Amino acid sequence: MAWEFHVLVVANVTATSDELMAALRERASRGACRFTLLMPREGDNSAAHLAGALDAIKAAGLENVSGQTGDHDPIVATMEVWDPMKFDEIVVSTLPTGSSRWLGLDLPHRLEKLTSVPVHHVVSRPPATEVQWERPPEPEKYGVLSPLAAALTRKNPS
Numbered sequence: 001m002a003w004e005f006h007v008l009v010v011a012n013v014t015a016t017s018d019e020l021m022a023a024l025r026e027r028a029s030r031g032a033c034r035f036t037l038l039m040p041r042e043g044d045n046s047a048a049h050l051a052g053a054l055d056a057i058k059a060a061g062l063e064n065v066s067g068q069t070g071d072h073d074p075i076v077a078t079m080e081v082w083d084p085m086k087f088d089e090i091v092v093s094t095l096p097t098g099s100s101r102w103l104g105l106d107l108p109h110r111l112e113k114l115t116s117v118p119v120h121h122v123v124s125r126p127p128a129t130e131v132q133w134e135r136p137p138e139p140e141k142y143g144v145l146s147p148l149a150a151a152l153t154r155k156n157p158s
Contacts, residue, residue, distance in 0.1 A: 005033035006086055010078055010111070011093035012039050015053035017124035020093040021060040027091070027120075028062055036087070037067035040077045074107055075114075082115055090115065093122045 007027060014020055015037060027033060037057065039050050046069045054067045070077025078090070092108045094100040112119040142149040 003032070005031060005088045007033050007035050007089050007091055008078070008081070008087045009035050009037045009091045009093070010040075010074055010107075011037065011053070011091075012042065012049075012074075013126070014093040014095060014122075014124035015039060015049075016056040017093065017122075019124040020091075020122050021057065021062075023091060023093075023120065023122045024057065024062055025060065033088075034064035034066070035062060036081075037065065038077055038081055039067065039069050040074045041069045041072050074102055075105065075110060078111055079114060084115070084117070087115075087117065089117050090119045091122060092119060093124050095126050096123055099126060 007024075009015075009020075009024065011017075011020060024035060035057070037050070037053060039046065039053065042049075050067050050069055054065055057065050068081065070080055090111055092102070092111065094102045094107065097103055108119050108121040140149070
């Protein structure tokens, strides 16, 4: 049996990002490897979010993928599943600086110090959300009588 690298992928919001998929495909092109996606638990729909992310990774052409949820703290979650006899490297996917809580924790560097294996950091764009807005109602125009209309339509504080 040929040697196979085992890569721990730590991601949450960015688990289905194009940047992470490209990084995982690039890693898979360098040699046989399998991936374990670790998603820190957030809310009741963590299992559904994990299943969707695993489907997206498999749809990206990566077949040897498994996943699990962990503690809500990404450092604790990683250290709970970390086994130096099992994993060879870590890939951490975060949002850009300024919007990433994980970068505020210095997650990539802390995991590298705690595990003593290479940690590859992938910065992913946040998922696009559709902005819903509507124009506020136009105020009625009274012309030169506007001060009088404002005084008459004013709500009494009583």
